[in-house]
Amino acid sequence: MNQVAILGVGQAPVREHWDISIRDLAIQAGRKAMQDAGVAHVDAIYVGNMTSGRLGQQRQLGALIADFLGQWGAEAVKMEAACGSAASAMRQGILAVASGEMEAVLVIGVEKLTESPGRQTTAALATAADADYELVQGVSFVGLNALVMRRYMHEYGYERHDFAPFALNAHANGAKNPNALFRKAINQQIYDEGRIVADPISLFDASPIGDGAAALLLVPTQKAPTAIRVVGSAASTDTLAIHDREDPLWLKAAERSAKTAYRQAGIDAEDVDLFELHDAFSIMAALSLEACGFAERGEGVRLAHNGDILPEGRIPICTMGGLKARGHPVGATGLYQLVEATLQLRGDAGKAQIDGARIALTQNIGGSGATIVAHVLERPLP
Amino acid sequence: MNQVAILGVGQAPVREHWDISIRDLAIQAGRKAMQDAGVAHVDAIYVGNMTSGRLGQQRQLGALIADFLGQWGAEAVKMEAACGSAASAMRQGILAVASGEMEAVLVIGVEKLTESPGRQTTAALATAADADYELVQGVSFVGLNALVMRRYMHEYGYERHDFAPFALNAHANGAKNPNALFRKAINQQIYDEGRIVADPISLFDASPIGDGAAALLLVPTQKAPTAIRVVGSAASTDTLAIHDREDPLWLKAAERSAKTAYRQAGIDAEDVDLFELHDAFSIMAALSLEACGFAERGEGVRLAHNGDILPEGRIPICTMGGLKARGHPVGATGLYQLVEATLQLRGDAGKAQIDGARIALTQNIGGSGATIVAHVLERPLP
Numbered sequence: 001m002n003q004v005a006i007l008g009v010g011q012a013p014v015r016e017h018w019d020i021s022i023r024d025l026a027i028q029a030g031r032k033a034m035q036d037a038g039v040a041h042v043d044a045i046y047v048g049n050m051t052s053g054r055l056g057q058q059r060q061l062g063a064l065i066a067d068f069l070g071q072w073g074a075e076a077v078k079m080e081a082a083c084g085s086a087a088s089a090m091r092q093g094i095l096a097v098a099s100g101e102m103e104a105v106l107v108i109g110v111e112k113l114t115e116s117p118g119r120q121t122t123a124a125l126a127t128a129a130d131a132d133y134e135l136v137q138g139v140s141f142v143g144l145n146a147l148v149m150r151r152y153m154h155e156y157g158y159e160r161h162d163f164a165p166f167a168l169n170a171h172a173n174g175a176k177n178p179n180a181l182f183r184k185a186i187n188q189q190i191y192d193e194g195r196i197v198a199d200p201i202s203l204f205d206a207s208p209i210g211d212g213a214a215a216l217l218l219v220p221t222q223k224a225p226t227a228i229r230v231v232g233s234a235a236s237t238d239t240l241a242i243h244d245r246e247d248p249l250w251l252k253a254a255e256r257s258a259k260t261a262y263r264q265a266g267i268d269a270e271d272v273d274l275f276e277l278h279d280a281f282s283i284m285a286a287l288s289l290e291a292c293g294f295a296e297r298g299e300g301v302r303l304a305h306n307g308d309i310l311p312e313g314r315i316p317i318c319t320m321g322g323l324k325a326r327g328h329p330v331g332a333t334g335l336y337q338l339v340e341a342t343l344q345l346r347g348d349a350g351k352a353q354i355d356g357a358r359i360a361l362t363q364n365i366g367g368s369g370a371t372i373v374a375h376v377l378e379r380p381l382p
Numbered sequence: 383m384n385q386v387a388i389l390g391v392g393q394a395p396v397r398e399h400w401d402i403s404i405r406d407l408a409i410q411a412g413r414k415a416m417q418d419a420g421v422a423h424v425d426a427i428y429v430g431n432m433t434s435g436r437l438g439q440q441r442q443l444g445a446l447i448a449d450f451l452g453q454w455g456a457e458a459v460k461m462e463a464a465c466g467s468a469a470s471a472m473r474q475g476i477l478a479v480a481s482g483e484m485e486a487v488l489v490i491g492v493e494k495l496t497e498s499p500g501r502q503t504t505a506a507l508a509t510a511a512d513a514d515y516e517l518v519q520g521v522s523f524v525g526l527n528a529l530v531m532r533r534y535m536h537e538y539g540y541e542r543h544d545f546a547p548f549a550l551n552a553h554a555n556g557a558k559n560p561n562a563l564f565r566k567a568i569n570q571q572i573y574d575e576g577r578i579v580a581d582p583i584s585l586f587d588a589s590p591i592g593d594g595a596a597a598l599l600l601v602p603t604q605k606a607p608t609a610i611r612v613v614g615s616a617a618s619t620d621t622l623a624i625h626d627r628e629d630p631l632w633l634k635a636a637e638r639s640a641k642t643a644y645r646q647a648g649i650d651a652e653d654v655d656l657f658e659l660h661d662a663f664s665i666m667a668a669l670s671l672e673a674c675g676f677a678e679r680g681e682g683v684r685l686a687h688n689g690d691i692l693p694e695g696r697i698p699i700c701t702m703g704g705l706k707a708r709g710h711p712v713g714a715t716g717l718y719q720l721v722e723a724t725l726q727l728r729g730d731a732g733k734a735q736i737d738g739a740r741i742a743l744t745q746n747i748g749g750s751g752a753t754i755v756a757h758v759l760e761r762p763l764p
Contacts, residue, residue, distance in 0.1 A: 127441040
């Protein structure tokens with residue numbers, strides 16, 4: 001089984017990209033990753049995307065992107081696992097290189113959401129949940145997360161106010177990332193005055209949608225011994241509907257995928273220098289910290305309060321803004337996280353740089369924890 | 383790199399399954415494949431599907447199916463390459479087993495199309511084409527294939543009538559397959575009187591949509607030395623829009639994927655005992671026979687006329703009915719083909735059995751030849 005390295009990364013800024021098509025957006029990121037790697041030809045292109053068939057009338061993004069990247073003949077296919085689509089594409093890229101069949105694989109996550117009427121986008125995003133047993137109740141995806149957050153507050157005695165540190169950290173970090181959608185820090189007062197979207201979730205507990213694309217170029221490690229390495233890669237699933245879980249406050253798939261990735265990497269949670277987690281909602285950030293071994297059950301919010309999630313803290317999270325401030329172009333998000341983690345480990349994260357970062361954990365979630373993909377990246381010792 | 387074997391297969395009959403949900407349909411096929419293999423736990427589930435997010439309001443089919451198959455925790459994701467989705471899922475299953483990371487992988491193709499109003503289904507299927515450069519002209523997916531068929535007739539001097547043998551063979555074979563949607567032979571007169579859908583394509587040159595699911599259980603060959611083997615597996619792409627191709631009558635991606643699969647298998651076209659090709663339209667059957675080395679350019683239709691594609695012919699095609707008579711539940715079709723080829727090589731094809739079949743080629747197409755996936759299966763010598 002080949003080991004896998006990240007030879008190139010590329011991203012488009014997360015914005016409202018009304019002026020370019022989904023193919024142009026994808027190609028912007030893909031071309032940058034290929035240029036960064038110095039690679040002109042790839043064997044395969046795996047694309048992460050959630051909504052293009054419904055919102056853009058365009059399926060078969062694999063062939064589309066291969067075509068417009070000039071990679072005619074390359075194998076190409078799209079992966080979909082709702083908001084976990086992009087890291088799922090990464091998983092397949094890794095398996096393809098690991099199998100020995102592929103020498104250079106491009107993974108691209110791309111999503112265009114902002115051009116469609118809001119109602120259509122909300123309906124498209126709701127398809128991440130269980131259509132027959134959740135959506136049929138009339139609940140939206142934000143509504144589902146609001147129920148989880150309310151339960152968490154009830155079980156562990158928190159107030160809405162206590163979740164503020166997640167938003168403050170994300171927005172402060174986003175201000176240091178030119179590719180982020182929101183590049184402005186906020187304070188506690190702004191958080192407190194946030195308009196409620198689905199009680200208790202306010203605007204500042206929910207990540208914004210956006211248009212974006214991010215890409216990585218993968219090769220066998222022996223071809224790129226100094227490149228950042230993928231030392232752990234695992235995906236796991238949980239019940240699609242939240243009400244089917246024994247404990248709606250425990251992300252089983254996060255625990256399983258993180259544990260597997262740690263074992264592959266030969267590390268423990270305490271070895272991780274930064275954690276790009278899936279803060280689609282602040283409640284998911286709290287639950288992820290707990291399931292991945294950084295906080296005890298019910299203590300995720302406290303960890304944030306203690307400052308442990310800040311850039312200078314014990315386990316910096318969302319170092320380039322996270323979903324909350326970088327933005328959440330759903331089917332691209334998992335690869336933004338991996339690009340950002342790679343930049344951190346290379347020392348190329350600019351103002352957002354975490355000093356001396358050598359091991360990064362990324363975690364991409366589809367639905368309310370139904371699909372969770374974890375990756376551990378490592379900078380090789382010189 | 384591990385070699386891969388097919389330990390189990392399962393399928394639901396292609397029908398209008400209005401009485402069951404997409405999850406029940408998928409599980410029917412998946413459970414049969416697991417029972418056939420005698421396997422109770424799988425490491426991963428790769429799902430092929432095209433339209434569930436749009437027509438069924440349900441994405442994240444990977445987690446959904448893992449959940450309802452009782453495979454909690456298994457890695458699971460959906461692949462989409464339009465009508466080539468199912469064989470793309472097979473490709474990923476093969477890479478996963480080949481990498482050495484997985485011991486048992488379930489691949490499932492599933493699609494529900496008939497419950498939606500026809501106009502919605504037509505619009506959903508059209509997303510296989512290029513939205514910006516083809517669909518914008520108002521052309522449907524059938525319309526695109528009609529243009530190709532017209533050009534073929536013009537270049538090589540055929541009449542519509544000459545394409546009849548493809549439909550006659552498919553329907554005769556479908557009559558021998560209890561899982562086929564159409565189980566009744568037709569004659570030349572019926573073909574000739576077929577209602578025109580998009581001139582020159584009549585009802586009998588176009589495959590019908592349907593609801594269905596098919597599944598295969600993959601393991602390393604060393605764990606199942608007597609099982610049918612995957613000895614060739616390759617995918618290739620071409621331009622998404624037909625008008626971008628140098629020669630719209632040559633399926634470059636079919637040629638490339640078939641050649642790669644032959645090379646992996648150490649065979650030539652003449653070694654193939656049966657060919658499950660992607661006869662979404664009879665013109666695609668002709669082009670596939672040419673691109674995969676069974677007929678010279680422009681001779682695909684003549685091959686059919688000579689009876690070479692019949693069960694007793696030189697290269698039997700669509701032996702269980704093909705897309706034309708078994709039906710074309712788009713994102714499931716590629717796995718129906720692989721299930722049928724496996725049954726043929728096992729000698730389990732019932733009345734449709736091709737005597738002594740040992741090597742089978744399958745070919746699944748996304749769009750008008752933009753994504754093409756080829757597999758070569760072989761029955762091991764005793």
